[in-house]
Amino acid sequence: MTSPSPAHDERGNDARRLRHSDRTFLICFSVLAGSYLLLLVSTLVADLFYTSPGHLWHALQSAEIRYAIRLSLLSCTLTALLSLWVAVPIAYLMARLKFPGKGLADALLDIPIVLPPLVIGLSLLILFQTPPGRAVERWIPVTYAVPSVILAQFMVACAFAVRTLRATFDQISPRHEQVALTLGCSRSQAFWMVVLPEARRGVLTAGTLAWARALGEFGPILVFSGATRFKTEVLSTTVFLELSVGNLEAAVAVSLLMVAAAVAVLLLIRTQGLDSALGRPL
Amino acid sequence: MISLERVTVGVGGFELREISFSLRSGAYGVLMGRTGSGKTTLLEAICGLRSVRAGRIRLQSQDVTDLPPAARGIGFVPQEGALFSHLTVRQHLEFALVIRKWERERIRVRVGELAEWLGLEALLDRMPQGLSGGETQRVALGRALSFQPGVLCLDEPLSALDDDSRAGICAVLEGVRTRTGVTVLHITHNLAEAERLADTLLRLHHGSIDIQIPSASR
Numbered sequence: 001m002t003s004p005s006p007a008h009d010e011r012g013n014d015a016r017r018l019r020h021s022d023r024t025f026l027i028c029f030s031v032l033a034g035s036y037l038l039l040l041v042s043t044l045v046a047d048l049f050y051t052s053p054g055h056l057w058h059a060l061q062s063a064e065i066r067y068a069i070r071l072s073l074l075s076c077t078l079t080a081l082l083s084l085w086v087a088v089p090i091a092y093l094m095a096r097l098k099f100p101g102k103g104l105a106d107a108l109l110d111i112p113i114v115l116p117p118l119v120i121g122l123s124l125l126i127l128f129q130t131p132p133g134r135a136v137e138r139w140i141p142v143t144y145a146v147p148s149v150i151l152a153q154f155m156v157a158c159a160f161a162v163r164t165l166r167a168t169f170d171q172i173s174p175r176h177e178q179v180a181l182t183l184g185c186s187r188s189q190a191f192w193m194v195v196l197p198e199a200r201r202g203v204l205t206a207g208t209l210a211w212a213r214a215l216g217e218f219g220p221i222l223v224f225s226g227a228t229r230f231k232t233e234v235l236s237t238t239v240f241l242e243l244s245v246g247n248l249e250a251a252v253a254v255s256l257l258m259v260a261a262a263v264a265v266l267l268l269i270r271t272q273g274l275d276s277a278l279g280r281p282l
Numbered sequence: 283m284i285s286l287e288r289v290t291v292g293v294g295g296f297e298l299r300e301i302s303f304s305l306r307s308g309a310y311g312v313l314m315g316r317t318g319s320g321k322t323t324l325l326e327a328i329c330g331l332r333s334v335r336a337g338r339i340r341l342q343s344q345d346v347t348d349l350p351p352a353a354r355g356i357g358f359v360p361q362e363g364a365l366f367s368h369l370t371v372r373q374h375l376e377f378a379l380v381i382r383k384w385e386r387e388r389i390r391v392r393v394g395e396l397a398e399w400l401g402l403e404a405l406l407d408r409m410p411q412g413l414s415g416g417e418t419q420r421v422a423l424g425r426a427l428s429f430q431p432g433v434l435c436l437d438e439p440l441s442a443l444d445d446d447s448r449a450g451i452c453a454v455l456e457g458v459r460t461r462t463g464v465t466v467l468h469i470t471h472n473l474a475e476a477e478r479l480a481d482t483l484l485r486l487h488h489g490s491i492d493i494q495i496p497s498a499s500r
Binding site for chain 1: 326329330331350351352354356357358360364366367368369377378381382425426429
C-alpha cells in the first residue's frame with residue numbers, strides 16, 4: 001500500500017479548514033440570532049409572570065379600560081378599512097404607471113414610516129390650526145375627539161398598507177390584466193375581476209397589518225387626540241395613563257391584551273402565507 | 283386578415299421601424315426572430331397592448347390602430363399561459379363570454395364544446411395551480427378562442443413544455459385553423475414547430491420582416 005501523496009494531504013487539510021470555518025460561521029450567526037429571539041421571548045415571559053389572571057380580570061372590569069378596548073377595536077377597524085380604501089389605488093398606480101415625479105411620490109409615501117411619531121401628531125395638530133383645518137373642525141370636531149384618533153392611526157397605518165400592497169401588485173404580472181383586456185375587459189373590469197382577486201392575500205395582509213399598526217399607535221394619538229378618559233382613550237393610552245399613576249399591574253394587564261391581539265394578527269398573516277405557498281384558493 | 287402598414291413601435295430606446303406585412307384570412311403565420319428582435323413588442327402592438335408611434339394596423343379589413351384591446355377581437359395566448367389564479371378552468375372558458383353578457387345556456391354549450399375539443403372536460407372544476415404545462419396552455423388557448431375571435435396571437439406557447447406536451451398542443455394548434463378559420467400569428471424560436479404549423483413564415487431580422495412560404499404549404 002502506498003502512503004498518501006502530499007497533494008492528497010493538502011486537500012484533506014483544506015477540507016477540514018473549510019468545515020471548521022463553515023461551522024464557526026453558522027455558530028456565530030446562530031448565537032446572534034438566538035440572543036435577539038431570547039430577548040423577545042424574555043420580555044413576553046416577564047410580562048406574563050408579572051401579572052396574574054386576577055389582575056387581568058380586574059383590569060377588564062374597569063369601565064375606563066372597557067371603553068378603551070371598545071374605542072381601540074372600533075378605531076383600528078375603521079383605520080384598517082380606510083387604509084385599504086386609499087392604499088389599494090395608490091399601490092396599484094405606483095406598481096403599474098410610469099410618470100414624472102414617481103420617485104418623489106415614492107419617497108413621500110415613506111414619510112409616515114420614517115417620521116418620529118410625535119412629529120406626526122404635532123404636524124396633524126398644526127394642520128387643524130390652519131384656516132382649512134379650522135373650517136373642517138367647524139363641521140366635524142377632530143382635534144381631541146374620536147376622529148383625531150382614527151386620523152392619527154390612519155396616517156401611519158396607511159403607509160404600511162401601501163408598502164405591502166405595492167409589493168403585492170408588483171408580484172402580479174401585468175400580463176394577467178393584459179390578457180383580460182384582450183378578452184373584452186375595460187381597465188376597471190380587468191382590475192376588479194382579475195387584479196384585485198389575485199391580490200386578495202396581499203389585501204388581507206395589508207388590512208391586518210394596518211389594524212395591528214393602528215392598535216400600537218401611541219405618539220400621534222397622545223399629541224393630536226390627548227389622553228382623556230371616556231373620550232379619546234385607546235389601549236396604548238391606557239398603558240401610559242395607568243403607568244403615570246403608578247398602577248403597574250393594570251398597565252401590564254392591558255399590555256398583555258395588546259400582545260395577544262398582536263400574536264393573533266401574526267398568526268393570521270402566517271396562515272395566509274401558508275395558504276399562498278400551498279396555492280389553495282381562500 | 284392581419285395587415286400592418288409601415289408600423290413603427292418601440293419600448294424605451296428600442297424601436298421597430300416601418301414594419302409591413304399581411305396575412306390573409308385563415309392563414310397560419312409563424313413569426314421567428316432572435317431574442318430581443320422585437321417579436322413580442324410587435325405582437326403587443328397588434329393586440330393593442332402597446333401603442334404604435336406610426337403606421338396602421340388592420341384586422342379583418344378594419345383599421346384597429348386606435349382601438350383598445352377589448353374592441354379588437356383578438357384571442358391572445360401569452361408565454362406560460364398567464365391563467366388567473368382565482369378562477370377554475372370552467373371560469374376561464376366562461377370569462378370572455380360573461381363579459382360579453384352571453385346567455386347562461388349559450389355559455390354552457392360553448393364551454394362544453396371547447397372542453398371536449400381541448401380535452402379539458404375532467405379539469406373543468408380544477409384551479410390553475412395544479413395543472414401541468416400542457417393543460418395550462420390548453421386552458422389559455424380555450425380562453426382565447428372562447429369568444430370566437432377573428433385573430434389569434436400566440437406568444438411562444440410551446441416554449442415551456444416538455445416534448446410530449448409540445449406534440450399534443452401542436453396537434454391542437456394544427457386543428458385550430460380547420461376548426462375555427464381564425465387567422466393565427468404565432469411567435470416561436472423553434473424551426474421544426476414553425477415548419478410543422480406555418481403556411482406563412484415571417485422572419486424578423488434587423489428590424490424588417492421577410493416573408494417566406496414553406497415548401498409544404500405551396
